[in-house]
Amino acid sequence: MARKKKYAMFIDTLKCVGCSACVYACKSENQVPEGFCRDWVVQKTEGTFPHLSQLIRSERCQHCENAPCVTNCPTGASYYPGDGTVQVDRNLCTGCKACIAACPYDARYIHPVGFADKCTFCQHRLKEGLQPACVTACPTETLKLVDLMENSSTIEDLVNGRQIVKDKVHAGTKPKLFWLV
Amino acid sequence: MTEIISNKLNPYVYPNLDIWHYEIPLYLFLGGLAGGLLILSSGMILFKKESIENKAVRWATLLSPVILSIGMLFLLLDLEFKIHFWRFYTAFIFTSPMSWGAWMLLIFYPFSVMQALIVFKDYINFYPFILKTIKITEPHLQKIAVVNVHIGTGIGVYTGVLLSTFYARPLWNSSVLGFLFLLSGISTAAAVMLIICNSGDKRTFLKVDMYLISLEGFAATLFIIGGVTSAGAFHDAMVYLISGTYAAWFWVLFILCGLIIPLLLETLEVLNKVRYSPLVPLLVIIGSLSLRFIIVNAGQSFSTFY
Incomplete structure (x- = not known):
């Protein structure tokens, strides 16, 4: 049996310039239909001029360890394949939208064909030993897909004492997008 | 000052969730009504076996599976991948209320239809197999009614639990919602039976409906108190309901027209102060x-x- 994996994504907000290359790379790699997106960029500006601070975050499905979409899916279409990600089996999906209502991150949408869709961490690429399309396309190397079960030195190098921010931790979903601020 | 710019596009998710349109509320209403009709008719059969001769009880046993089927049609209309509807029956997901609901239907239909067949046995003389089944099951009508009261309750509660497990939508995340929808469903069923029943039974159903509306009022109060005394998003969501965009609808249409006015008029009708009007049960149905x-x-x- 292959070694157990637990994928997570580290996003360096100081490197991100908000170019949206990750969004376009994802759209083209995963043939995301027009008007929809699996990942997106949020630009948050706070303060009063001239004392302003800006945070740019690339966002997508959090691949939660305790995912409410999986809990609420009535057919088992949303599932944990065992590599730390959350995936949707299109053949099982009825398009009931329970997962969309359940997601506290609003990471999902209904594909025009009828099934629920979202970021897969480019599972098809990972299987071939490649990195997700967004990670590959990022010109500033902001995005890093990490296997948390791997040697922790990579993660230590990545974090380098910086603060990690997770979104809506109090939702209890154990999200796996880590923003370095 | 905080300014947020996002290039997230997804329709029906942004700027706010808009995934469920008229189909789901209609289904929740019809499901609650079907559950309520089953509870009341089976309950009355349990209480007094001769109730199967009562016009309102007879209609209620028949209407329950019919109305639920109409509700199911709306549920099917809501599915985005309609040809996959049978996938509900290839898995049972313990944590998903929707899965429970789908499987519950498999118990609902045989028992509710059996009860209706027994009640209407005099009209079914064209199919020997059904007649034979009725003959076998008829002595067990009371037992079927016991099961039906529970299935009806299950369906009624389910319509609320379906929403209340989504904590990502703070307004729905209240366990009172299951009971509020259940009581509202039974009171709607009583209103429907009040319209159908013979004039001699009006008083009985008026009293039943009065009682149920009053209980529903308590459930609605608990729902509001629970939300308002909650924290963060859950508090804000309830404040939004009772004082935001939907406040006028909530107070006027549901609380005033659906609860207070019918309760008042039904009380006066029972006290023989005013004459019975079908407008009253209609108000209950509209409120629900x-x-x-x-x-x-x-x-x-x-x-x-x-």
């Missing part, structure tokens, strides 16, 4: 229908859990 629309829409349009 609007409750589902208001809760579903307000829950979606309020922000996601924060």
Whole structure:
């Protein structure tokens, strides 16, 4: 049996310039239909001029360890394949939208064909030993897909004492997008 | 000052959730009504076996599976991948209320239809197999009624639990919602039976409906108190319901027209101060229908859990 994996994504907000290359790379790699997106960029500006601070975050499905979409899916279409990600089996999906209502991150949408869709961490690429399309396309190397079960030195190098921010931790979903601020 | 710019596009998710339109509130209403009709008719059969001769009880046993089937049609209309509807029956997901609901239907139909067949046995003389089944099951009508009371309750509660497990939508995340929808469903069923029943039974059904409306009022109060005394998003969501965009609908259509006015008029009718008017049960039905629309829409349009 292959070694157990637990994928997570580290996003360096100081490197991100908000170019949206990750969004376009994802759209083209995963043939995301027009008007929809699996990942997106949020630009948050706070303060009063001239004392302003800006945070740019690339966002997508959090691949939660305790995912409410999986809990609420009535057919088992949303599932944990065992590599730390959350995936949707299109053949099982009825398009009931329970997962969309359940997601506290609003990471999902209904594909025009009828099934629920979202970021897969480019599972098809990972299987071939490649990195997700967004990670590959990022010109500033902001995005890093990490296997948390791997040697922790990579993660230590990545974090380098910086603060990690997770979104809506109090939702209890154990999200796996880590923003370095 | 905080300014947020996002290039997230997804329709029906942004700027606020808009995934469920008229189909789901209608289904929740019809499901609650079907559950209520089953509870009341089976309950009355249990209480007095001769009730199967009562016009309202007879109609209720028949209407329950018919109305639920219409509700199911709306549920099917809501599915985005309709040809996959049978996938509900290739898995049982313990944590998903929708899965429970789908499987519950498999118990609902045989028992509710059997009860209706027994009640209408005099009209079914064209198919020997059904007649034979009725003959076998008829002595067990009371037992079937016991099961039906529970299935009816299950369906009624389910219509609320379906929404209340989504904590990502703070307004819905109240366990009182299951009981509120159940009581609203039974009271709607009583209103429907009040319209159908013979004039001699009006008083009985008026009293039943009065009692149920009053209980529903308590459940609605608990729902509001629970939300208002909650914290963060859950508090804000309830404040949004009772004082935001949907406030006028909630107070006027549901609380005033659906609860207070019918309760008042029914009390006066029972006291023989005013004559019975079918407008009263109609108000109950409108109130119950609007409750589902208001809760579903307000829950979606309020922000996601924060």
